[in-house]
Amino acid sequence: MMSGVASLLLYLIVTVCLTVAQLPRPDGAGETLSVAGAAVAAVAATVWRPRCSVILLTDGTTSSTTVFTELGGLGAPWGVTVFQVAAEGKSPNMTEALLSRLVAQARRVRQVSWCVTVVVVSDDSAFLAASAEWIFKGRLLVWTNRLLAVTRRPLSHLRHLHTSFSMMNAMLLLLDDTSGYPRCSVYLFLPYSPPGASGVKVATWTHERGLQLTSPLQLFPDKFTRFVHRPQLVVAAEEFQPHVLVKATEAPGRSLSFAGPMAELLHLLANTLNFTYIFRRPPDGSWGAKQPDGTWTGMVGMVGRQEADLGLGPFGISATRAEMVDFTRPILIDYARIMAGRGRPEIDPWGFFLPLAPLVWVSILMALLVVFFANLLLYICSPPHDARNGLWLLNTIYDYLCVLLHQDVQQPLVWWWERLVLGGWLLMTLVLTQSYSGTLMSLLAVRYIPQPLQTLRDLLNEHSITMIWEANTAYVQYLKSAESGIFREVMDTEKAGRIMYVKSTEYTYMRDELVRLGTHVFLGEDLSGKVLMAQDFSNTGRCDFYASKEIFLPFMFCMIGQKNSPLLLSLNERIRSVTGAGLYGHWMSSTIPNSTSCVNAPTTITINTSLSLTNLWGMFVLLAGGHLLALVVLGLELLSVRNFYNRDPVKLFI
Template identity: 45%
Template sequence: MACSHRFPHLPSFEVAMDERLLTRAFMKDDETAPGGKRLWFKGPSVDLLDYLAKAFNFTYTFVKPSDGSTGSKKTDGSWSGIVGMVMRGETHFAVGPFSVTASRSQVVDLTTPISMSSLKFLGGLGRSEVNPWSFLLPYTSLVWATILATLLVLLVTTFIFSLYFFIGNSSKVNRMNSTFNLIQVLLQQDYHLTEEWWWWERVVLAVWMLMTLVLTRSYAGNLISHLAVRYIPKPYVNLRELVDDKSGGIIWQQDSSTEQYIRSKEMGILKEVADLEQKGRARRIPVKEFYSSIDNFVKRGDHVIILYDEFLSILLGQQFSNTGRCDLYLLKDKIKPSMAGMMVPKDSPFLPPFNDRALAINEFGLYEYWIQSAIPNYTACLDPPTKISVSNSLSISNLWGIFVVLFGGFFVSLIFLGFETLL
């Protein structure tokens, strides 16, 4: 069958389907079907198959693998899932696309790549939280350190100058004690300036008051905005944090190339991920249970799903369409970049024409377009915000950090009071 040829008699083929790429199912009128209704599907793989069907003039019927898996090699050398069906000739081909691996290439033929994909990790965002230490956030740690260092330098300088200018003066003690009144200015407390102050003291005080005025005003303005911000935590930023967290777990599809890939690793972070299975922290689930696992495990924050990025984008889009929220996020890690193509039996006549069509699909970016068309909110949650602004009354959960500082200061003052009383 050459690429330019079409079937003259509209044959019908059985095509193995991957449920992960079916974004929607619905009933459609069909006079040839029992009851006048037929179940139809929507998704990027369906768009790909429709493109091929129109190009070569054939019809098709989806065939679902009994175990619902893509397929992996068993210990006896046989294959499960879609790979096994295509290898044994139970279906004419499978559109996928499926990642190209050495083990698959030994039993089936994969066409010219249609897309590039990588394994990524999907986690659940935490609930919005209030940072009780918001009163420290208006300034960075460097600014706080600079303020304290400047205050310390002024205190020491003023103390030394007081010793020099007031030697022999009866008011020496009071004047040296007034050195610490610079702290009163910083804390916006009442400060009385006597007529005995020298010009240099007035200049220091004026500059310090101007500086503290700017600092306190900017602090107050930034503090208001920080108190209105809620933080949405990401339990795991990368794979290392998941592995190190003894309560964390990972979910992958059973009898898949992903499972086979992870188990084959003998070193590195992926070897540690594989070891999670022996520790009871890895869950092998069929593809049909992926959606329920999101609600049962991922959204509670202690599990992540490993899957190819195009499938994760579908999950993200469907979750947003159903809830209107971005409750999930992608971890930073990305592993095993690979090419993906359609799958046909060994030496199948479909391979040459499918290769030509796959090349055209890849060059024109059709498959990416089909993914975005099939998923209304394809990019809505690819980079969800980690901060949100709210407008409501402040509660103790917003401000308990400052109360810790208050009562901590009272406790320290009581200790010094005890020492002063004893001495």
Template identity: 40%
Template sequence: MKSKLGNPSVAPPAFERSSGCQSHGLEIPNGAVVTYSPEGQLDTSSLSWYVIHILSYSWTCKSDTTSGLPGAIQAVVQSSAQPECSILLITDNTIQSHEFPQIIEETGVEGGAGVYDLSLEAIPTNTTVEEVTYIMKKFQELSRCLLIILSSVDSTFLRMFASIYLDSPFILWPTKLVVATRLPLQDLRKLHFAVAVTNSVIITQEEPQNEECNIYVIIPYSLRIVKTASWSKVKGLLVTSDIGLFPEKFYILPDGAELMAAAEEYPPHCKLQEIAATETTPERLEFSGPMLITLEILARSMNFTYRMVRPPDMSWGYQLPDGSWVGMVGMVLRKEVDMALGPFGINPLRKSVVDFTRTMLVDYVRIAAKQGKSEVDPWGFIMPLAPSVWAGVLVSLAVIMGIVMTLSHLVPLGDDSLMKQDGLAYIRVFLGQDVFITSGPWWARFMIFAWMLATLILTRSYGGNLMSLLAVRYIPQPLQSLRKVLDDSSVTMVWESNTEYTQYIMSVTSGIFHEVAESEKSGRMAYTTGSDYGITLENLVAKGDHVLIIEDLSLRMLLAEHFTKSGNCEFYMSSELFLPSAMAMITQKNSPLGPAMDERIKALTESGLYTYWINNAVPNSTSCSNPPSRITVESTLKIANIWGMFVMLGGGFLPPEQPSGWSGTHFRNFGRIRSLNFLPQL
């Protein structure tokens, strides 16, 4: 009896009765097998309930299932399935519904089981495809591990299922597939590729009168068919091949393969060199670097050769507004290549279309900028004191002179008093001139003493700072963070095009990275490629009005190469690190190559080999990692360094306009200058 799935809140799923069976764990009719008919309309709300309850059933049947295909399936499942796994049977009645519970009971599988019953007369439709896909997905979600048994003699349905199985993103390598059929092996050619690239075996019983069944494995890439075992009621399961029933076909490829790998220049991980054509060889690209060493180790240990290609747009991978992908990610997604080296930054958007291998390293983004010049500022003699200090000194001088002059008018003073010298005594003290005081009130003497003490401390501090400025020169490195770059409107940022960083920046709607994206509207963002890092550094960043924003390791490599060529460190790296990214290689979605590569990559990274290769690939890597912002010099000063002082001195010799009522005696004390504390060390 076949029927649609019922409403889970009203009635349980439909059952198909068979004699001689009992169910345990749930009160259902004797001998019931839970089935689902493709003739009914799929109800996804009830299907979730349906699958959950299938996994809670267990059966015991007394019917004979130890002959033909059922017996072979039972033997294969019993030898391969783990006890906690679930089993899903998709059948067109090649295996009778009442035979399946016996298979489950004999294998000892405790993870539960379910049946999708496809009638022989049913014609596979799009609805059937959706139903099969949905049921497999539900079982995969609810199971710790899954074994799927596909039993059919319908070649059309087998081809359809192969397409579904290959395109299902939830089918992983641990999921095992047993294809059981009575069709001749040569009629299953369109199924060979799907079986070859998945964890699958084929069981055939080509002669119904002969109960013997053969089990085959198809080798990936070569599609060579290997008979791994046979089964008969008398002899049972006999494994005839060293590779076993479900071999790890991709851990070491039995017949080898030529794989396609994409790469783009990404120093220090991957270097690219264009080799010019000769009379005997065409122009070609030569790749090198730690990523190529890693690929070579993977190739030797997994038994494959490889051919390198470069993405036409020379980019990593970026999703366009129409949903398509460009760059190396797009090439892997479209299966134009088997893998791409990168390493690529791992993010959810990319992970939805490709698979990442084990993390190889974690890198950050940093800013590279041009260092300032270390020349002496001709007006540097003003720099020992901050503008606020100069202002405070002048204000204090004016206030003190105002107080003393006010008091001198209120209190009668003698002819030789301080204030009879027109109040210039405080200015003379500040300039280091002598002052004679022979009489005067105590408060006048106290005021001049306090001013002398403050001036002494000020001039000594000025002299010490001036000496330091002349001997230790400061090299400006102002752009130490992304905020500093954004605040300086004269600076243009250069990012690498079509990367996870630019895609992330363009996707955020608030925060500092949104400000970065908005700066593109004002022309403050430019783009480059990994191959043009050096050109960008020397032609744009060297001008001082551009900064290059790339990964930390790539930046260290770039500055080291520049130091090797020029012998100096003209650029500096920001102290701020941002946009951390775990990085790895990428493979096609659900590709079994990924798990096989992970174990090798784990060994390389945990042993420190990849870090070692990185360090060796970057000579002089530490030379410009932390360039000094201050340097000590012993060279003599030149006129070009101190002409500002002579300008000020010349300004002091200009004859001033004499105020009315003043006489020459007002300036008599200027002739007795001892020293100018503006230049105490010169």
């Protein structure tokens, strides 16, 4: 590994330096890097760590002699890589293209180095601005790496560097040798400074005194630990219960404010980082999704276009959104469930079958066959046989059925074994029928609440149900990108009009006017469903909704920031402390009253009322069916007897 890194660095140095050697040396001897080389080395020495390297970027005005002379003075532990863009005679577009390729190559050096300090040397303010822009856009620097720009230009000519330098771990070294005695001043641009603010001088350098600090700030300080100025950040936010609640609507002279756990988290972050904030709601009221033309909607679009500094969210992390914004540490993990309306209590008219399980009914029939064959076997093995007619076995089965149905037995019992077998059957049927009657009385007082939609497959099979999703969320973005599987089947139902989209501000209407009727179901975050059910329970005292047993599409939720923003690093440290201490969970529990009241609501209820025909019509149907079957059998018997005697009329009078 070490040899590979060294060979790569050596390759870059040789290749680039050969190019530099062919460039003409500028007239005169007072090159910026040559005069300020000792100051650059002094600044760099304060931040050296093991395995650090330097990337030196010049604009073609530095001679090869100066480059090779000053390389040794830097004292980089892992060497120096030199890149040079000769901007003279080239158009701005050509310079931009060269810088983009240069940054791509320099990033390879950064990836194999533990830490990197980028030194940009130029007296051209346009080149400094372009190089800083590409270093930022090309992600050449992470916060642990540093940027030092060296120039003779006065600070008043470099105000356009404020935006890019304030958002990077960067400083500006200004060389002043007009008096014949070189003097260097080191400036720092603070993030979110007031308009018109200039850089803060943090150090000076002279040959006599060396490097001296002139400010409480250190060289390359962590500017985002706590802001010196108290900036006002723009935070994109929208109502998202239970995380974000609208506290006040926009009105003349009154700003918009939010409450809830995420608002508490933002307030804590603002106090510890020393910033204020204002809220802005997205025009379309959505979280944000990528459109077919490549544009972004909602809060993700606002933050990505730098219309807002932060997005409150919380937002589900996805690869598509990562193209537009950066995410903080996860605040929580949530998943989707189906929330549907609970059915009305129903009476099962066939409930008289329920006291005994199907296996018990089968066992009764099997026991009846067992006693039949036991009687047959004992009858054969008991000589001498009495003179009984051939219908004895059928009569025996009939007697046992009569006992099961609490009827009397008319056939006389001659043998002792007949009494023994019948006694055992009587004992079994006594216990069975008493258990049946007691359980039946209990079941007649039970009402069943149907909850049929427990999985996505159940939902797909119910073609009359419309699915409700929140518009432009990570869930919808993922479903639309699915190419196969059940999620693809779900999105295919959109063509049949079975999917509708709502905003988070329309949840209450959606719950009361659509889901409650049973014609629609809501598919969203588990916590959102709990809030909707808890609010309804607080208002009505009933559990009219239920959540599915199946969970799907787990997502990590967090805040979002602008791409490559170092502000997120400071937010991450504080978010980790908040979530690790359980504060967010505490805020959540205090925000959702009655949150567990309907989580495990019973699917059956017991009532105290008189029995009606609604409870018992199944029994009457069974009775009528039995009588009808008996009439059919009687008719068949009469018809068969009549045909028999029609063939032999003499028997009719015997």
